[in-house]
Amino acid sequence: MLTDIIVIGSITYALKAKNALREAGIRARVRKLDGSNRRGCSYGLELPAGQLLTVAAILRPLNIGYEMYNE
Amino acid sequence: MIYLDNAATSYPKPECVTEQVVRVITECGGNPGRSGHRLSLAASEIVFRTRSAVAKHIGAKSEENIIFTQNATYAINTILRAKVKAGSHVLLSDMEHNSVWRPIWRLAQDGLITYSLFSHEGDIRKNIQEKLTRKTDILICTHISNVNGFVFPLEEIAFFCRARGIYMIVDASQSIGHRAVTVDKIDCDALCAPGHKGLYGIQGSGFFYVREAQGLKDVFQGGSGAHSLSPEMPDYLPDRFEAGTLSTPAIASLGAGIAWVEAQGVENIENRERSFSRRLHEYLSDLPNVILYSKPESGIVAFNIAGVPADEVAERLDGFGICVRGGYHCSPLAHRSLGTPEGGLVRISAGAFNTMGEAEVTLYRLLSLSKEYAAQGYKKK
Structure with missing residues (x-):
């Protein structure tokens, strides 16, 4: 299945985002992402493809910042 | 055995707390927030769930406002040192524990801050105003x-602080888990608490809210x-204040303890403990050679x-x-405020497991001690 991955950073925010998405019916998986970005280790979410607009609408009010991850 | 030292640490712990500690050690033994494997993620989930439970229990707006520490002392030291700046003047009550006084005294000794004590007796707002x-x-x-x-009138003090831009x-x-x-x-800016007292977690659990x-x-x-390539701690909560490995078993015990306390009902626990205390106060106040320093407020x-x-x-x-x-x-x-600086006093502190039957046994023993010492000539001066 195609997936999108977003980088969140801290595990607390990744889990908070996962729970918020689950309440909205979106199943996400927390992943530790490799440290190749400029900041080092990060956690992120693996999401079903095509849900990014909905995800943005859910995470914005919670002040959960993220960026796209390119594997 | 009758355990009446719950102000030091609660005992016994609910069975669900013990079970959760064992489960977490055996099944979720990874380092939370460090790796990507299942054991680390399972530990992270436990920590996050407890963070949510604490936030909900104290009415905090969000999980990230809860920072885990090993006890209330570390929480108090951390928030004080995070907030003070050179030249700060800190006010503290004349009833504070060494967990408050000692870090403030040290900061003052180092020339960073000054401090004053305000009295808990009479008009507290006026006492603060004077200092x-x-x-x-x-x-x-x-x-x-x-x-x-x-019991300090915190809302009144917070209102006073808010109006003057003072960080409270x-x-x-001694209140968390014992009352709401x-x-x-x-309306405080920060709150520090242990996990191992009224919330029935194990020793090694504590937190602060900001x-x-x-x-x-x-x-x-x-x-x-996270953000491990930077020499700086992350600028966001809770990571800014959580350096090093967290104690997942202690945090898990806190989560289980909160669930247990909430199932009992905080108000029910408060009523039970106050009934216990009221019974002892009523009886002890009638004994001629007993000096009471408390009221049945807790x-x-x-x-x-x-x-x-x-x-x-x-x-x-x-x-x-x-x-x-x-x-x-x-x-x-x-003790200086209460006039007991020489030898201190005896403290009985009830918890959620104490019964009125235990209150009666305690009173019986105190009565016999009181009579025995009176017979030896010990009396009030």
């Missing part, structure tokens, strides 16, 4: 005294699991048998299988 200086920017106050159970820190060590503690209602991260510098530095009963060292009374009670604490309770300021 204000132009540099007063932090006030720290316990919710309930660990020595005699005195609450030490909820709601940060929004109190309203916002702005204006707080990190105190401990180290691994946080589960704490503070007293002395006239002329008898507090530690001797505590030891005698231990001989009857009753665990209480004598001495200074790490609170020399409070």
Whole structure:
């Protein structure tokens, strides 16, 4: 299945985002992402493809910042 | 055995707490927030769930406003050092524990800050007003005294602080789990609490709440699991204050303890402990050679048998299988305020498991001790 991955950073925010998405019916998986970005280790979410607009609408009010991850 | 030292740490722990600790050690033994494998993620889930439970329990707006520590002392030290700046003037009550006084004293000794004590007696707002200086920017106050159970009017103090831009820190060590503690209602900036007292977690659990991260510098530095290429601690909560590996078993025990406390009902626990305390107060106030230093406002009963060292009374009670604490309770300021700086006092502190039957047994033993010492000529001066 195609997936999108977003980088969140801290595990607390990744889990908070996962729970918020689950309440909205979106199943996400927390992943530790490799440290190749400029900041080092990060956690992120693996999401079903095509849900990014909905995800943005859910995470914005919670002040959960993220960026796209390119594997 | 009758355990009446719940102000030091609660005992026994609910069965669900013990079970959760064992489960977490055996099944979720990874390092939370560090790796990507299942054991690390399972530990992270446990930590996050507890963070949510704490936030909900104290009415915090979000999980990230809860920072885990190993106890209330570390929480208080951390928030104080995060907030003070050179030249700060800090106000603290005359009933504070050494967990508050010692870090403030050290900061003052180092020439960084000055501090003043305000009295808990009479008009507290007036007492605070009298100690204000132009540099007063932090006030720290316990919710309930660990020595005699005195309850501070936190909402009134917070209102006073808010109007003057003073950062207010609450030490909820003796109130959390024993009565409703709601940060929004109190309107404080920060609140520190242990997990192993009224919330029935194990020793090694504690936390603090902060309203916002702005204006707080990190105190401990180290691994946080994210943004690891930077020499700086992350600027967001809770990571800014959580350097190094968290104790997942202790945090899990706190989560299980909160669930247990909430299932009992905080109000029910408060009523039970106050009934216990009321019964002891009623009886002890009638004994001619007993000096009471408390009122039945909480589960704490503070007293002395006239002329008898507090530690001797505590030891005698231990001989009857009753665990209480004598001495200074790490609170020399409070003992100075109460007029018990020599030898301290005997403290009985009830918890959720104590029964009225245990109150009667305790009273019976105290009556016999009181008579015995009276017969030996010990009496009130």
